[in-house]
Amino acid sequence: MNGPWVEKYRPQTLDEVVGQDHIILRLKRYVKEGSLPNLMFTGPAGVGKTTTAIALAKEVLGEYWRQNFLELNASDARGIDTVRNDIKSFSRLKAVGSPFRIIFLDEVDNMTKDAQHALRREMEMYTKTSSFILSCNYSSKIIDPIQSRCAIFRFAPVKGHQIIGRLEYIAEAENLNISTGAIESIVYFAEGDVRRAVNILQASASLDEEITEDSIHDVVSKAKPKDVRKIVNKALDGDFLSARELLRDVMVVQGTSGEDMVTQIYQEVSRMVLEKRIREDIYINLIESIGETDYRIREGSNPRIQLEALLTKFLINAKAD
Structure with missing residues (x-):
């Protein structure tokens, strides 16, 4: 290395x-x-x-x-x-x-x-x-x-396309075979932090020269964005039990922490409002609930209970819609 x-x-x-x-x-x-x-x-x-x-x-x-x-x-x-x-x-x-x-x-x-x-x-x-x-x-x-x-x-967080350019340069210099989805996943988890992005790339390369989206998720120990989107969609559709079961799988099987889960839910909800999938008034209510959940978890409350309580807020806002 x-x-x-x-x-x-x-x-x-x-x-x-x-x-x-x-x-x-x-x-x-x-x-x-x-x-x-x-x-x-x-x-x-x-x-x-x-x-x-x-x-x-x-x-x-x-x-x-x-x-x-x-x-x-x-x-x-x-x-x-x-x-x-x-x-x-x-x-x-x-x-x-x-x-x-x-x-x-x-x-x-x-x-x-x-x-x-x-x-x-x-x-x-x-x-x-x-x-x-x-x-x-x-x-x-x-x-x-x-x-x-x-x-x-x-200094502002570095833009995604600029991080991608840097990661592609390093991957070429190290003779790595990295998929487009893997690079996009690194950018998603780095959140504008180039140092974190490069460290994720190096940690993934230590396992195999063939870097895929799954290997990135194994390194960062966070939920896959598509799984978080499923949880949010099921909650907004009124299917609380399915959303809770998927939340349990993500936290227990994939080992995602409560703090990371709240952050990723916030990111997905913010993306959905930009995609016009969630109304702005509902988004405002959800952000308030997400902030309250984040505060309670950081103060020592049980993450699973707080996150399941957050899912009920999604159901309430979906019914109000």
Whole structure:
């Protein structure tokens, strides 16, 4: 396997980054101008924040990027001592062979408030020698003084056709025989997360070079979309017992968790309303019931009982129709 494919096939330049075209265009201008303000990359996991930061550093700093680039994960080094020691000692030195130094702080939303205030001070003091790139999932957890000192780039989940292109490239490089249905299943379960998509592909390839839709479902341990659609349709048709029996098979035989089942029901219901199979007013009622079920399961209620209770809400709304 030669190690994790997410590292083996990690893009090395901005041109190779999948998705985020609107962000990449602006970053290329910084590279062309040879200057870099403090940046903040925010967005969900697996959409290219870390990859983009490293690729940007390589292009801005050139061949001496390793000596002038400091990467820290704020989940591990989240206290004020990290800011006072590691970051300060790195920032105060002048860059060698590059116009300035770059400090990349990943998952900075996990830093304590005291550490964030200390970081703000470092960003003020060393503007002539260093630029900061901050990465986080939730920008709301970053104090306002830091946000105001950064150009904020919001990364969106990667579109399905872009993930498909990347998976096809990796499959060809690894001499894999993968069906169209298998790739579509990976995209369905990845939900815009390229890292998750590549990990699913590698896990499936470890079993066999012939990758099918069934092998993908075996790896992810989630319900097949067509089975979830059957459950929803039977409930909306008023056939509660059949819907409950199929729900039991999916959860017990296929080993799908209650949290995953709620999420997949939500995805299928949302697709059905776009396909005009469910009226919008009924959809609104169902979303409210799905949200309540999700909350109860996450608070510790029995998943089977809660999901069967959710199916009764489908019956009630179907009769109201």
